[in-house]
Amino acid sequence: MLGLGQVRFRKQTYGHLARIIVSPHHRGQGLGRALCVALMRAAVRLHPITAFSLYVFPDNTNAIGLYRALGYVEKGMHPKFNCVLMEAPLTAVGPL
Numbered sequence: 001m002l003g004l005g006q007v008r009f010r011k012q013t014y015g016h017l018a019r020i021i022v023s024p025h026h027r028g029q030g031l032g033r034a035l036c037v038a039l040m041r042a043a044v045r046l047h048p049i050t051a052f053s054l055y056v057f058p059d060n061t062n063a064i065g066l067y068r069a070l071g072y073v074e075k076g077m078h079p080k081f082n083c084v085l086m087e088a089p090l091t092a093v094g095p096l
Contacts, residue, residue, distance in 0.1 A: 002026050003035050007043040010053055014087070015043030017054040020063070032066050040070075040093040052092060055083040 003022035010016040017039055022031045043049055055078060056063050064074075064084070071092030075085040 003031050005035050005039050007039050009047060009049070013050045014053040015040060015047065015049040015051075017052065020054070027062075032063070033070070036066070036070055037093065044090065044093055049090070051090060052088040054086050055081075056086060057082065058084050 001023065003020075003026070005020040006018050008016045008018050017036060020032065020036065020039075022035065040052055043052070052072070054067065054072065056067060058064075058077075064086075067086050067088075070088060072086040072088040075087050077084060
């Protein structure tokens with residue numbers, strides 16, 4: 001297995017990416033980007049979402065850089081856990 005991830009539905013409007021991971025031996029090859037885009041496209045096809053969201057640990061700078069490149073912006077810290085909420089518009093998925 002090279003990686004895995006899931007989409008959950010947050011507040012009945014967001015396609016929420018979760019548990020995104022790529023094998024440490026295969027990082028830096030664009031697999032994280034491909035995985036996130038595939039999850040986002042599947043979410044749009046399966047549910048009437050209005051945007052995307054995810055949480056990321058603030059020290060995971062590589063992941064934050066990827067998510068920013070995909071169109072996500074930081075919205076603040078989770079109230080209980082040490083992680084950053086990021087959100088992106090539907091247009092972040094690109095053309096279907």
